[in-house]
Structure formats: structure tokens, C-alpha cells
Amino acid sequence: MKKPSAGQFAITLVSLILGLMLAAQFKNVQKVGGNVSRQRTQELIEHINKLEQDNEILKNQIEEYEDIISSYENASKDETLINELIKTKSIAGLLPMEGPGVVITVDNLYINTWDGEQQTVQNVYYDDLLRLINELNAAGAEAVAINNERVISTTEIRNAGDYIVINTNRHSVPFEIKAIGNPENLEAALKLLGGVVENISQILDIKIRTESKITVPGYEGTINFKFAQPIQEKKS
Amino acid sequence: MWLPIIGIFLGIILGLILPWQIPTNYASYMSIAVLAALDSVFGGIRASLEGKFQTDIFISGFFGNAFLAAGLAYIGDRLDVPIYLAAIFAFGNRLFQNFAELRRHFLAYLRRRLDDNDEK
Incomplete structure (x- = not known):
């Protein structure tokens, strides 16, 4: 092999830059996850955020329902509690x-x-x-x-x-x-x-x-109290 | 012949070690630029094997093609015209042609070596 000429030096330098670019691109692909356009990424991020919010709401609902179920379970032993529940729901307009x-x-x-x-x-x-x-x-x-x-x-x-x-x-x-x-x-x-x-x-x-x-029919929507809190009167 | 390969590896290692990051916005343009640069380097190696290598053409081609490709892709994105497809096609095509030429040169080189050995 002959002595490196100016041309070969130039190629080496350019290859170095190419290597840098390749590495940068490689890191980027690893970070973003491949052939996904930025717009699509943003769309998906928004989608995820919305779903997470929905999830949060649904979780709260699950908790509510679990409370209701547990209250039923407790009440099932007690006839008067069931009646009380039906009466309360009737007053609230939740029952047909x-x-x-x-x-x-x-x-x-x-x-x-x-x-x-x-x-x-x-x-x-x-x-x-x-x-x-x-x-x-x-x-x-x-x-x-x-x-x-x-x-x-x-x-x-x-x-x-x-x-x-x-x-x-x-x-x-x-x-x-x-x-x-x-x-x-x-x-x-x-x-x-x-x-x-x-x-x-x-x-x-x-x-x-x-x-x-x-x-x-009964009321089909959900009633959420965000601001109103019931006042529990303590029996002395 | 070995210097460019050493250069590429050195560059990759440097790039991985250094904490540089391309903003995600420009990643797609970077990929086009990388393709153009790859094409230029293969073209340069081929030209040097053919003995037609000219440093100024090589350097200007490397940077010019990379910036042109990235710039066209950017403009295409703004105008909603997929110009990057043209860049991928053009540079990809040339990449394979250059590689074919390189292979031919390499095989011819090997054949000459074998012939030389036979004569000895």
C-alpha cells in the first residue's frame, strides 16, 4: 500500500463524519423507536394521555362500584338496610x-x-x-x-x-x-x-x-359531587 | 483503502460515546443526510479505485448531497410532497451501483493476485 495521499486523508475525514452521523442516527432510532414520523408520535402521545385520563375516571368509578357492592354485601344481612337503600335511590330518582x-x-x-x-x-x-x-x-x-x-x-x-x-x-x-x-x-x-x-x-x-x-325510567347519568360534601352530624 | 473503514469505526465510536443528540424533529432529515453521505463515501472509494478521485469533488459532493437531500426532504415536508422518496431512490440506487463497481474491482484485484501467484 502506498503512502496515504491527500485524497485518502479526505476520505478518512469524511468517513469519520459519516460515522458520527450514523451513530447519531442510531441513537435517535433507539430513542424514538424506529420508523415513526413525528406527527404520528404526537398523535399517539395525545391518545395515550387521553386514555390515561379515561382510565383514571374509570378507576374512580370502579372504586365507587366496589363500595356499592360492599355496601350491598353488608346490607344483605340486614333487611332494613336494603329497604333504606331502595328508599334513598327512589328519592334520588335512580330507580324506575x-x-x-x-x-x-x-x-x-x-x-x-x-x-x-x-x-x-x-x-x-x-x-x-x-x-x-x-x-x-x-x-x-x-x-x-x-x-x-x-x-x-x-x-x-x-x-x-x-x-x-x-x-x-x-x-x-x-x-x-x-x-x-x-x-x-x-x-x-x-x-x-x-x-x-x-x-x-x-x-x-x-x-x-x-x-x-x-x-x-330512572336517571341514567352519573351524579358526581366535586364540591359538595355531606355534613355528618355527630350524635352525642 | 483501510483508512476510510478505520474512519467510520472511529466516528461511530466517538458518536456513541459523545452525548450528542439530534432533536427528534430533525431525525427524519438526518436519516436522508446519512444516506446521501453513505452514497458519497462509496462513490469516493470507487473513484479512488478507478484512479479518478478528486478531493474537491468528493468533499463538495459529500456535504452538498447531504445538505441538499436533507433540505429537499424538509421542503417536501412543508409542501406535503414526499421528496424524500426521490432522495431515497436516487441515493439508494447509486449506492448499489457503486457497491457493484467496488465488487468488480475487488474481484479483478483478487484474480490478478491469483494469476501472479500461478506465474511464480
Whole structure:
């Protein structure tokens, strides 16, 4: 072999740089894990973060359910505790209920315009429903649901665009309000002279029928208390 | 002939020892640059075997190709055109051609050595 020329020296130098690049690339591939584009990596990271959050929530739920199960296990020995649980759930509106009551349907009232087209007088507004429910509660309704959304203490009824949101679900006409209670009392309360129905029936199509047996579903969502804490009163 | 190989190994060892890291953002461009550099080195070895080696062409080709390839890949990413595929194809192709030439030179060299031995 002849003496290294300037050219060979240059090749050596360049090879050195190439080696450095190779090593850097090698380390990078080891770190990132191969042929994964950066965008994809970011997507996956976001995905993982979201799943981890979901996991956390689900874990909390599992704990809750485990508490419930253990409470059942404890209660199973004790008849009064089971009854107490059913009673509490009934009050909270978590159990489906059945009994006599009234069914009210609320729909748009249509009139014919001068050119023969049908037009609604007025859309159902959230306070129409609220007033009906208010009246029903005042008359002693024990379980109320609108379009099978059980009305509980946290239930909202509000307009959102073309819909009315009840228990965070969107609903539109026709609305069917089911109320369990004394049918005659409920009907009478609604049909009072100058009462709710008389007012509303001028702008909406509203029908009331009494039934001997209706079913009202339980509340299906989850109720989380983040801020409210029950106050335990100590018995002295 | 042996100096480039020694250089590569020295470089790899140095690179692994030194705590340098390429930012993950630029890893994909680095890979293209590595390919271009590999092609240049093989081209250089081949040229030196053919006796056509010119230092300035080699050095400029090495850095020029590496930066051009990485730069085009970067622009391609910005424009959503997969230019890096063209770079991979071009340099990969040349890499294999260079290697084929090297093999031929090497075999010819071996054959000459054998012939020399026979004559002795």
C-alpha cells in the first residue's frame, strides 16, 4: 500500500463524519423507536394521555362500584338496610318507578296561513316545560320524566339552538311528560282556570290523559359531587 | 483503502460515546443526510479505485448531497410532497451501483493476485 495521499486523508475525514452521523442516527432510532414520523408520535402521545385520563375516571368509578357492592354485601344481612337503600335511590330518582299518573304530550300548534301553508304558532320553549313540571310537582307528582329523561334535582331544561337539552341530552317536539301521582289531582291542577295548560294551549298543542299505570325510567347519568360534601352530624 | 473503514469505526465510536443528540424533529432529515453521505463515501472509494478521485469533488459532493437531500426532504415536508422518496431512490440506487463497481474491482484485484501467484 502506498503512502496515504491527500485524497485518502479526505476520505478518512469524511468517513469519520459519516460515522458520527450514523451513530447519531442510531441513537435517535433507539430513542424514538424506529420508523415513526413525528406527527404520528404526537398523535399517539395525545391518545395515550387521553386514555390515561379515561382510565383514571374509570378507576374512580370502579372504586365507587366496589363500595356499592360492599355496601350491598353488608346490607344483605340486614333487611332494613336494603329497604333504606331502595328508599334513598327512589328519592334520588335512580330507580324506575311505576304507578298511576298522567301523560302530557306537548307539540307544536299548526295554523294555516293565507296561502295554505302550515305554520307553527310558536316553538316549544323551555319554560313551557318547566311550568308544567312545576305545576305537577306542586300537585304532588312523585316521579316525573320528559321524553324518558327522569327529572331529578340536577336536571336542566334549557334551549340550545333548535333543541331543548334535558339531562345533557338533546330533545325536540313532541314532548311527552309522564308524571306518577294521584291522576285526578294532577289533571285538576293542570287544568285550573287560568292555569298553566290554559295559558300554554293558546300557543301549543297540549293533550293530557290519565292512566292507571305508567312507567317512569330512572336517571341514567352519573351524579358526581366535586364540591359538595355531606355534613355528618355527630350524635352525642 | 483501510483508512476510510478505520474512519467510520472511529466516528461511530466517538458518536456513541459523545452525548450528542439530534432533536427528534430533525431525525427524519438526518436519516436522508446519512444516506446521501453513505452514497458519497462509496462513490469516493470507487473513484479512488478507478484512479479518478478528486478531493474537491468528493468533499463538495459529500456535504452538498447531504445538505441538499436533507433540505429537499424538509421542503417536501412543508409542501406535503414526499421528496424524500426521490432522495431515497436516487441515493439508494447509486449506492448499489457503486457497491457493484467496488465488487468488480475487488474481484479483478483478487484474480490478478491469483494469476501472479500461478506465474511464480
